Amino acid sequence: MKTVRDLLNNSCDIEVKGITDDSRDVKEGYIFVATHGFHEDHFDYIQEAIDAGACFLVVDKEPKIDFPHIIVDNIDSTYRELCKKFYDLDFSKFHFIGITGTDGKTTTATVLSQLLENCAYLGTNGLTIHGKTIPTNNTTPCVSELYRDLSLIQKEGISTVSMEVSSEALFFDRVKDLSFDVVCFTNVTGDHLNTHKTMEEYFACKKKLLDLLKKDGLVVLNGDDSYLQTIRHPNLITFGFGEDNTVQIQSFKEHKRGSSFVIHQGKDLFIESPLPGKYNAYNLTMASIVALYLGVDSKEIQKRIKELSPIQGRAEFLDFGQDYDILLDYAHTINGIRTILDTFQDYERVIVVTGAAGGRETQKRPVIGKMIIEKSDIAVFTMDDPRYESVDDIIDQMVGDAKDYVRIIDREEAISYALSIASKGDIVLILGKGRDHYMAIKDKKVPYCDYDVIEKYFQKKRT
Numbered sequence: 400m401k402t403v404r405d406l407l408n409n410s411c412d413i414e415v416k417g418i419t420d421d422s423r424d425v426k427e428g429y430i431f432v433a434t435h436g437f438h439e440d441h442f443d444y445i446q447e448a449i450d451a452g453a454c455f456l457v458v459d460k461e462p463k464i465d466f467p468h469i470i471v472d473n474i475d476s477t478y479r480e481l482c483k484k485f486y487d488l489d490f491s492k493f494h495f496i497g498i499t500g501t502d503g504k505t506t507t508a509t510v511l512s513q514l515l516e517n518c519a520y521l522g523t524n525g526l527t528i529h530g531k532t533i534p535t536n537n538t539t540p541c542v543s544e545l546y547r548d549l550s551l552i553q554k555e556g557i558s559t560v561s562m563e564v565s566s567e568a569l570f571f572d573r574v575k576d577l578s579f580d581v582v583c584f585t586n587v588t589g590d591h592l593n594t595h596k597t598m599e600e601y602f603a604c605k606k607k608l609l610d611l612l613k614k615d616g617l618v619v620l621n622g623d624d625s626y627l628q629t630i631r632h633p634n635l636i637t638f639g640f641g642e643d644n645t646v647q648i649q650s651f652k653e654h655k656r657g658s659s660f661v662i663h664q665g666k667d668l669f670i671e672s673p674l675p676g677k678y679n680a681y682n683l684t685m686a687s688i689v690a691l692y693l694g695v696d697s698k699e700i701q702k703r704i705k706e707l708s709p710i711q712g713r714a715e716f717l718d719f720g721q722d723y724d725i726l727l728d729y730a731h732t733i734n735g736i737r738t739i740l741d742t743f744q745d746y747e748r749v750i751v752v753t754g755a756a757g758g759r760e761t762q763k764r765p766v767i768g769k770m771i772i773e774k775s776d777i778a779v780f781t782m783d784d785p786r787y788e789s790v791d792d793i794i795d796q797m798v799g800d801a802k803d804y805v806r807i808i809d810r811e812e813a814i815s816y817a818l819s820i821a822s823k824g825d826i827v828l829i830l831g832k833g834r835d836h837y838m839a840i841k842d843k844k845v846p847y848c849d850y851d852v853i854e855k856y857f858q859k860k861r862t
Contacts, residue, residue, distance in 0.1 A: 427452035486550035500585025504563040514690040522563030539568030587626035588734035676742040712833025719857040729833030747824030748776040754783030768797030781813035784839035
């Protein structure tokens with residue numbers, strides 16, 4: 400076990416059992432690092448951290464309380480270095496593949512981890528090593544959690560990591576000390592504007608991933624995206640349906656539970672996939688390009704894509720013996736929801752259950768609400784991580800003056816209602832949370848999962 404002396408330039412011999420900058424995560428023997436968050440200053444929670452068992456403080460100004468501490472000049476870099484030492488991380492042994500963009504990060508990163516040998520996945524759906532998954536709290540975890548996860552990967556002897564990199568992770572420098580072999584950009588359509596304020600700032604933050612690319616690293620991007628077309632790099636591959644791309648997607652065909660298409664770059668690579676929609680053709684093509692670059696045989700790529708397991712919470716069809724389709728998806732952006740709705744129009748009825756997160760971009764709510772009402776036969780609006788906002792107020796902003804919709808505040812009741820009215824030939828789209836394992840209400844993360852609600856509904860039907 401390491402001591403404060405081992406980790407910091409300090410004479411304190413207190414044993415360290417963990418490190419965090421969140422007072423709610425502090426346990427006995429933890430070092431508390433008082434970073435300055437975007438919404439909250441963690442320096443204000445020093446007393447809470449001490450009460451929870453903190454053994455030592457790292458601060459960048461003198462605390463008002465008499466407690467063992469060290470004052471540092473750059474608290475964010477100190478935090479990262481502290482975690483690196485605590486977990487004995489050697490980043491030179493890693494090969495990082497960073498995937499950023501508004502939509503498609505989870506699917507692309509997950510598929511890529513399945514195309515590569517001995518590769519870990521880290522992102523919205525957790526940390527996956529050798530088929531076993533550990534939940535995470537963010538798309539790209541906070542520094543202490545990220546470094547802990549990387550230490551677990553290192554202990555397993557895995558060197559390649561396919562990871563989602565969110566704009567907020569880049570904004571808060573969570574991955575600043577990592578060097579990436581490959582960086583990928585899926586698309587840029589706008590998200591987290593509560594943090595970034597404008598699309599220009601959001602895109603600028605995404606592009607920070609390029610600064611973390613190794614000198615001989617590869618950039619792969621969706622060349623059909625107008626924002627991404629402005630990126631220049633000497634080692635760049637673009638892909639998409641447009642003829643100007645380095646790699647072209649051709650002969651796309653939609654199937655009821657999947658798709659097929661050709662990846663064309665000099666010679667053709669025919670892809671049969673269980674993942675539906677043109678948006679997944681983009682995701683699969685990106686993953687294939689990276690896999691080919693890293694030496695995976697094209698025939699092996701074809702085989703593995705054809706045999707892909709469903710990706711939890713991403714265009715995930717659920718089968719409980721019902722005679723209609725249920726699709727669970729994380730879609731919560733304007734583009735993500737539009738893409739899902741456009742993909743699944745060929746049904747008797749499209750029934751949608753969704754909401755909008757509290758404390759996030761209010762400007763997108765009426766756009767999403769109008770689109771859902773227009774493109775679905777039955778629209779059910781409900782809660783989705785309301786935080787400190789009223790769910791009724793959020794729904795009011797989504798629906799405006801519309802009358803043709805259903806309002807059910809409780810999400811479990813809303814999902815149960817949608818399932819109860821569905822019949823043969825229909826599809827129920829449950830959007831917004833995917834396989835999230837909590838509901839954010841005020842400052843609490845209340846245990847909750849859409850999948851569990853759906854499973855519970857069918858269990859009750861059978862009894």
